Amino acid sequence: MDFSEMFYQGWEGIVRTIIVGALAYTTLVASLRVTGNRTLSKLNAFDLVVTVALGSVLATILLSEGVALAEGVTALLLLIGLQYVVAMLSVKSRGFAKLVRSEPRLLLRDGEPLPQAMHAARVTRDELDTVMRTSGYTDRSTISSIILEADGSFSVVGTGHKASERVEVATAST
Structure with missing residues (x-):
């Protein structure tokens, strides 16, 4: 095995990567x-995919000599075009x-x-508690709602002060 080829195989590959990568x-x-920004919005799982x-x-175009720039650009444009079509159809058709x-x-x-919603979303109480703590809450009674958003993120809506805010208020009054 020639270990030198693992680190350097000649200028041709490097020049190809620079030119094709930049284009x-x-x-x-x-x-x-x-x-527009909607293409990369991550509003739902489809957007993330x-x-x-x-x-x-893009990585394949950069690193695979078997993929010509024209083929790679076609693939990029196809994905962007399909995302655009799906977004437009979603706006026009509630069923879609x-x-x-x-x-x-x-x-x-x-x-x-x-519990039923948590089971359907495959979220445990421990995970819900983690979301709560990550958002700065230590007591469930101070939370109005926790929502699993369409993009997989969580939204936490409080009813009062977060634990960290209570500490700041207590510190400020002393």
Whole structure:
């Protein structure tokens, strides 16, 4: 085994990566500017998949000599175009939107976990507590709701002060 080839195989590959990479990157940025921020919004799982796929295609264009720039750019434009079409159809058709998007799910209301919703979302009480603590709450009774958003993130809506805010208030008054 020739270990030197692991680190350097000649200038041809490096020059190809620089030229093809710069052109592919420019094409990707220009395409995203034309189609708008919605293409990379991560509002739902479908958006996340497209974002990851764009990154994967760009990496393949950069590193695979078997993929010509024209093929790679076609793949990027295809993904961006399909994302644009899906977003437009989602805006125009509620049925289509339900098919490709997940809905937010209420997991906790007025400090009380909702077991059926948690089970359907495959979220445990320990995970709910982690979300609560990460958001700065230590007591469930100070939380109005925890929502699992369509993009997989959690929203925590409090009823009062966070624990950290209470400490600051107590410190400020002494």
